[in-house]
Amino acid sequence: MSVHLPRIGKTKTLAPRRRLGVRRYLKEQPFGAVAAVIIVVFVVLAALAPLIAPYSPLEQNRGSIMAPPGGGYLMGTDELGRDVLSRTLYGARTSLLISVATLALGGISGLLLGVVSGYFGGTWVDTVIQRVMDSLMAVPSIVLLLFVASLLGPNVRNTIFALALLVVPAFNRVARGEMLRIREETYVEAARTVGCSTPRILFRYGLPNMMAPLFVVTSLLFALVLIAESALSFLGIGTPPPTPSWGRMLSEASRQMEIAPWMALFPGLALSVSVLAFNLLGDALRDFFDPRQRR
Amino acid sequence: MNRPRRFGRITLAVTSIVLLTSACFGGGTGSNADSEGGALVRDDGPPESGGIFQIAATTDTDSLDFQREASYTVQTAVGAVYNRLLAFKTGDDIDYGTNEVEGDLAQEWEVSDDARTWTVSLRDGVTWQDKAPVNGRPFTADDVLCTFDRLRAIQGHALSLISNVESIEAPDDLTVVFNLADPYPAFGETLANPFLAIIPCEAKDEEFDMAEEAIGTGPFMLDTWRRDQERVYLKNPEYFVDGQPYLDGYTTTIIPDAQAQIAALRSGKIDMMTTLSTEKRQVEQLISQVDGLQKSEETGTVQTRVFMNTQKAPFDQLEVRRAVALAIDKQGMIDNIRSGGTVTGPITPSMFGALSTEEVEALTPYDPDEAQRLLADAGFPDGFEATMTVTTGYGETIVREAQWVQQDLAKVGIDVELEVQDYATYVGDTWPNGKYDIAYGLQTPMLTADEYLSTEYLSSGSRNWSFVDDPDLDAMITEQRSITDTAEREEALKEIGRYILENVATPLPLYVYNGQTLLSPRVRGWNPHPDYSTREYQNVWLKG
Numbered sequence: 001m002s003v004h005l006p007r008i009g010k011t012k013t014l015a016p017r018r019r020l021g022v023r024r025y026l027k028e029q030p031f032g033a034v035a036a037v038i039i040v041v042f043v044v045l046a047a048l049a050p051l052i053a054p055y056s057p058l059e060q061n062r063g064s065i066m067a068p069p070g071g072g073y074l075m076g077t078d079e080l081g082r083d084v085l086s087r088t089l090y091g092a093r094t095s096l097l098i099s100v101a102t103l104a105l106g107g108i109s110g111l112l113l114g115v116v117s118g119y120f121g122g123t124w125v126d127t128v129i130q131r132v133m134d135s136l137m138a139v140p141s142i143v144l145l146l147f148v149a150s151l152l153g154p155n156v157r158n159t160i161f162a163l164a165l166l167v168v169p170a171f172n173r174v175a176r177g178e179m180l181r182i183r184e185e186t187y188v189e190a191a192r193t194v195g196c197s198t199p200r201i202l203f204r205y206g207l208p209n210m211m212a213p214l215f216v217v218t219s220l221l222f223a224l225v226l227i228a229e230s231a232l233s234f235l236g237i238g239t240p241p242p243t244p245s246w247g248r249m250l251s252e253a254s255r256q257m258e259i260a261p262w263m264a265l266f267p268g269l270a271l272s273v274s275v276l277a278f279n280l281l282g283d284a285l286r287d288f289f290d291p292r293q294r295r
Numbered sequence: 296m297n298r299p300r301r302f303g304r305i306t307l308a309v310t311s312i313v314l315l316t317s318a319c320f321g322g323g324t325g326s327n328a329d330s331e332g333g334a335l336v337r338d339d340g341p342p343e344s345g346g347i348f349q350i351a352a353t354t355d356t357d358s359l360d361f362q363r364e365a366s367y368t369v370q371t372a373v374g375a376v377y378n379r380l381l382a383f384k385t386g387d388d389i390d391y392g393t394n395e396v397e398g399d400l401a402q403e404w405e406v407s408d409d410a411r412t413w414t415v416s417l418r419d420g421v422t423w424q425d426k427a428p429v430n431g432r433p434f435t436a437d438d439v440l441c442t443f444d445r446l447r448a449i450q451g452h453a454l455s456l457i458s459n460v461e462s463i464e465a466p467d468d469l470t471v472v473f474n475l476a477d478p479y480p481a482f483g484e485t486l487a488n489p490f491l492a493i494i495p496c497e498a499k500d501e502e503f504d505m506a507e508e509a510i511g512t513g514p515f516m517l518d519t520w521r522r523d524q525e526r527v528y529l530k531n532p533e534y535f536v537d538g539q540p541y542l543d544g545y546t547t548t549i550i551p552d553a554q555a556q557i558a559a560l561r562s563g564k565i566d567m568m569t570t571l572s573t574e575k576r577q578v579e580q581l582i583s584q585v586d587g588l589q590k591s592e593e594t595g596t597v598q599t600r601v602f603m604n605t606q607k608a609p610f611d612q613l614e615v616r617r618a619v620a621l622a623i624d625k626q627g628m629i630d631n632i633r634s635g636g637t638v639t640g641p642i643t644p645s646m647f648g649a650l651s652t653e654e655v656e657a658l659t660p661y662d663p664d665e666a667q668r669l670l671a672d673a674g675f676p677d678g679f680e681a682t683m684t685v686t687t688g689y690g691e692t693i694v695r696e697a698q699w700v701q702q703d704l705a706k707v708g709i710d711v712e713l714e715v716q717d718y719a720t721y722v723g724d725t726w727p728n729g730k731y732d733i734a735y736g737l738q739t740p741m742l743t744a745d746e747y748l749s750t751e752y753l754s755s756g757s758r759n760w761s762f763v764d765d766p767d768l769d770a771m772i773t774e775q776r777s778i779t780d781t782a783e784r785e786e787a788l789k790e791i792g793r794y795i796l797e798n799v800a801t802p803l804p805l806y807v808y809n810g811q812t813l814l815s816p817r818v819r820g821w822n823p824h825p826d827y828s829t830r831e832y833q834n835v836w837l838k839g
Contacts, residue, residue, distance in 0.1 A: 060702050062631050066576070080698055081631075154715060236687060241713050242698045255553060255691055259576045 025288050032284020038277035046092040053086035057244045066260040076262040079252060080242075087244040088266050094245045095274070098160055099225045103218060106164035110171025111214070115202050117172065118179025129172070137169045145232055154237040163228055167221050174217045178210035212289035219282035223275045230271055246271045333582035333590035337387060339819055339838060344538075346837035348545035348818070349565045351556045354688065354718065355523045355549045358506040361490055362451040365758070366722060367739045367827045370489050371547075372526060374828035376424075377492035377511030380404075380415055380439070380471070381483055383742070385822040385831045392596050392645050392825045394743065396487045399830075400434070400512065410478035410779055415486075417469045421535045424516045428502045429495045431533065434512055436465035441496040448499075453490040455749055455757040459776065477777040480784075484743045489828035514540040514833035523549050534833070541820070541836035553690070561585055566815040566837075575634035578811055587816030595636050595807030596643055596740040596825035599628075599696065603801040605762045607732045610681075614673035616800035619733070620659045621666040622707045625805045628699055632692065635809035640792040641747055643807055648744035648788025650796075658796040659803075666707045678708020684725055684734040688718020697735040727760050738802065740825045744788050748772045751802060752795060761801045768794060 026033045045052070054074070055061070061081035069076040075084035117129040136144075148162035182188060182205065191201050232238030233247030241248065246267040253264035356368040361377075382399040389395070398404070400421065405414045417436060425431035443463055446454060459479055464472045475482065485491070493512070498505050509517045512535070515528040529544040548565065550556045557577070559565045561584075582588050601619060603610040610616060629636040640650035640658075650658075670678060685697040694715060701711050711733065716725060725731050741747045750758040753772050754765065771791050778784040814821055820834045 058702065058705075060699065062627055062699075065631050079695055080702075236715060240715060241694060242701065252691070252695075256577070257554070259580055 025284075029284035029288055031280050032288070035277040035280035035284060038273060039281060042092060042274055042277070043096065045089055046096040049086075049089040049093045053083075053089045055083040055086045057082060057087045057090040058242050059083070066256065066263070068260075069262050075266045076260065078249070078263050079256055079260070082242075084249075084263060084266050087249060088246070088270050091244040091246045091249060091267060092270065092274075094156075094239060094243060095226055095229060095271075098156065098163070098229050098239075099222055101160045102163040102225050102229075103167060103221060105160060106167035107171050107218065107221075109164070110168040111175045111207075113168070114172040114175025114177075115179050115206055118176035119183055119198070119202055119206065121176070121180050121183070126176075130176075133169045133172050136165065141166055141228065142231065145228060146235070146237065149232055149237040154240050156239055156243070159229060159232055159238045162232070163225050166228060167225060170217055170221055171214075174213050175210060178213060179206055182206050182209050212285075216282050216286040216289065219278050219285055223278035223282070226271065226275050226278070333588060335589050335591050335814070335821060336819060342541045342820060342836040343838060344541045344836070345543055346817075348542050348567070348832070348835060348837065350545060350547045350567045351550045351559060351565045352547050353549075353551055353553075353556075353690065355526075357719075359509045359517075359520075360505040361492065362446050362449060362453065362494075362505070365452045365490075365739075370827040371829055373509040373511070373517065374489055374492075374513075374826075374830060375515040375528065375545075375832045376509040376513045376517050377494065378513050378830075379487055379489060379492045379828075380417075381487040382828075382830055383484075383487050383824050383826060385824045385834070387822060389822070390645075391593055391823075394484055394647060396483045399487075400493055401486075404483070406480070406482075410480045410482070411475045413473040413475070413482055413486075415471045415473070417471065418535055419469060421512055422533050423495050423512055424510050424531055425533065426508075426510045426516065429497050429510050434493075434495075435468040436471045437468070438495050439463070439471045439493055440465055441499040442491070442493045445494065445499040446491075451490075452757050453488070456485050456488055456491065456746065458749070478779055479776050480779055480781075481743060481745065485745075488742055488746070489826050489830075492828075513830075515542075515545065518544070525549060536833065540833040542832065545832060557581065560588075560813060560815065563815060566818050568813045569810065575811075578634070578813065581813065589814040589816065589818065589821075591812040591814060591821055591823070592635075593810040593812065593823065593825070594645060595809050596645065597810070598639055598643060598738040598740070598807050599693075599805045600736060600738050601700065601801075601803040601805065602726070602731070602734040602736065602761050603803065604729050604732055604734075605764070605801060606729055609673065609675065609679055610732060610801070612673050613798065613800060614669045615675070616803065617659075617797075618666040618669040618673070618707065619704065619709070620796070620800050620803050621662045621669065622709070623700055623703045623805065624661045626661070628696060629806050629808065632696055632699065633808040634811060636806045638806045639804045641752065641795045641802075641804050642744045642788065642792055643740065643747075646744055648785050648792075650789055650792040654789075654793070655796065658793060659800075663703075663707050670708060675708070678710065680710045680712070681732045682714050683711040684714045684716060684721065684731040686716050686718050686721035686736060688721060689737050693736065700735055727758075729760060729762060738804075739827075742826055745772075745776060748775075748788075748791060752791075752799065763799055763801065765799055768799060 059082060061077060063081065064073065064077050065081045066079055067073055067077045073083050073085070075088065077083055078087065113129050117126045120126050144165060145162050148165060149158060152158035152161065188201060188205050191205055229238055229245070230247030230250065233245040234251040236251065238247055239245040249267040250264055256263055352371065354368055356364065356366070356372040358364050359369060359373050361369045361373060378399045380399060380401045381396045381404070384393055384395045384397050400417055401415045402418045403416050421434040422431050423429040423434055440463060443457065459475050459477055460473055461476045462474045466472065473482070494505065495510060497503060503510065514531055514534045516531050517526065518529045519527040526547045527544065528546070530540055530542060534540065550559060556565065556568050560568050578590065582590055603616050603619065605611050625638050637644050638652045638655050640655045642649040644652060670676065683697065683701065685694055687694060697713060701713060704711055726734065741750065749772060750756045752763055752768060753759060754763060754769050771794065775784055775787040775791065778787055812823070817837045817839055818835065819838050820836050822834060823831050
């Protein structure tokens with residue numbers, strides 16, 4: 001277009017929109033607040049693991065195999081004399097990195113597919129994408145994970161790929177639903193009228209208005225991915241040894257439960273608490289963003 | 296109710312559940328307390344007949360055809376169903392793993408002066424098990440001929456054991472004559488190899504499928520086989536040893552998980568558990584908790600090894616392989632991961648012709664500095680990267696040991712990434728086809744020095760999966776077979792051992808670890824042999 005129009009495109013939306021009320025959030029959602037704090041702690045610990053871990057997670061202190069907590073090892077040692085505390089911290093790092101990578105990869109893919117699918121809802125584009133998503137969702141998650149991970153081989157990169165496949169349909173569904181709603185809004189019609197290109201509409205009008213449900217689903221899926229990654233490692237096809245991963249630590253610990261229960265206790269607790277926190281956060285965010293619950 | 300009170304009640308409920316379930320650990324089965332501190336009960340009166348012996352196994356076998364399959368799992372499956380001509384002795388007063396042989400299907404045997412003609416007289420009155428299509432007919436020398444014919448026809452892996460046999464004749468129904476190309480005084484040990492068990496002619500003629508069915512002359516008959524679940528064996532009423540087997544039968548249940556096996560042992564559901572991968576501390580705790588549990592400690596015969604593929608750089612260089620040999624702390628592994636063991640050369644220490652542990656340590660000491668120097672000489676002053684393959688099929692302890700080795704190699708600059716494979720892929724494809732750079736695993740115990748050397752270190756060996764190709768070594772191995780003087784032969788075997796450690800260094804033997812078998816309080820007469828053939832089950836009886 002050669003005509004220069006006023007900068008309507010700058011206005012993100014005309015629909016009412018709340019500001020990001022952190023203080024209000026903390027007041028309204030106490031569980032969510034606790035969850036958010038736990039998550040912040042988790043991320044900080046994971047990020048600072050190389051600085052705060054007392055030992056290297058791979059270092060085998062061969063004289064102190066399966067030592068109970070105490071002495072030089074706050075959480076005891078595992079069956080190769082590696083410090084459980086250090087491995088738990090690095091395990092947080094592994095889990096965090098894998099989960100973030102998974103959600104980035106799967107999230108962006110799912111989002112793109114969902115937004116396109118929703119905007120063109122009813123046409124063949126939508127139908128094709130949705131049927132593909134349906135077939136992906138039809139396969140039970142563990143089976144899908146096992147199949148992909150076994151086919152490609154057990155390493156971190158393939159684990160991320162397999163887990164990403166798992167989250168794509170969820171993002172797709174949310175994005176599509178939101179997009180179907182948004183495209184009926186007047187401001188989108190207006191944008192179309194003045195000649196905005198489709199990509200511009202999708203990204204400048206569509207995406208910013210679906211942030212709230214996306215936050216919720218991201219948080220809930222984070223929990224799911226944590227568990228799925230642990231499940232894969234537990235079964236022996238996720239992160240390969242000796243890289244610390246909570247799932248793998250639990251697998252190794254399960255064989256020594258009677259004589260060294262601390263090997264399972266600490267990674268197990270870490271995993272449970274993290275998953276709980278993300279679930280609570282997701283619930284809290286959903287309640288927070290729900291207009292029917294406003295004050 | 297408001298939140299704090301509800302929270303308090305939930306806490307109370309959870310705490311009581313935890314306390315109650317903690318009482319589930321500990322406590323024993325409290326049956327007869329004959330065994331003291333886990334020692335095997337012996338001399339407990341005359342053997343009693345009856346009872347079903349319950350065994351747990353970690354994996355099932357794919358096929359019952361031991362002429363085709365080389366894995367130990369097939370031997371544990373059908374070893375008690377078949378007999379060999381000769382067999383290794385087992386018994387209360389006999390050394391574990393002895394290479395002394397006695398007649399199994401053979402009544403007696405004669406060796407010519409030049410050790411090239413072996414005349415075996417078969418037992419009279421032996422019949423095959425009463426199962427179609429063999430139907431309990433008498434065993435004859437023809438069956439022996441059929442066995443070796445089939446082995447040749449299918450090019451079975453055990454063929455290398457009889458590479459020296461020129462011809463086999465059966466002058467009459469109860470005599471078999473083996474004519475060897477070169478003199479071999481230890482041929483009796485070859486005939487005692489469980490992979491040379493005798494099959495009926497019906498098997499050779501494919502009247503039944505040896506992969507699915509097992510019909511032999513042995514003490515037990517295979518009654519049912521539910522793949523990956525259980526194998527049920529019943530006593531052979533027509534067995535040629537009077538009064539034996541004592542057991543009415545035995546059942547092997549497949550329980551892959553070690554913890555599940557332990558639970559089954561505790562509750563009395565199984566009578567025997569071998570500890571391919573059970574932690575020593577776990578065993579000690581079990582003994583203290585379960586009344587009457589017996590522990591049989593067997594000196595090691597299974598070698599742990601590092602396999603380096605000479606076809607893949609940089610493992611094609613001897614200095615690199617020697618560096619790996621010097622980088623690994625073998626004694627440390629024995630002390631910290633296993634319940635006991637011995638550092639070994641290519642031939643297991645308890646075997647004729649083996650190098651002493653001291654000599655092995657002198658040839659391949661734990662010396663990381665020297666290892667780094669060797670690497671620098673080979674052109675890798677900063678080390679290099681590689682992928683080490685390991686399988687879960689031998690149990691978690693092997694994976695643990697692989698991580699130990701990984702750490703040891705990292706200290707000299709060799710960064711290996713572990714690739715964990717399932718057993719089927721590993722033993723069926725990766726290992727035999729050389730699809731690995733370096734691997735860590737076990738070596739099924741061979742029964743003679745010659746077997747180790749001919750199958751694995753000979754360039755034409757049927758298990759030369761490291762692709763060793765050393766003409767001098769080939770010559771040495773072939774020559775030692777025909778030495779008739781025992782002392783001279785022993786020295787020749789030791790020379791080969793030294794040569795391998797210094798000039799070949801793959802497969803690289805680390806150590807043999809002691810095995811432990813846990814038995815329920817009622818088991819008696821337990822004297823195993825490392826050949827996995829389970830022939831000794833014919834001597835086992837259950838008390839009470």
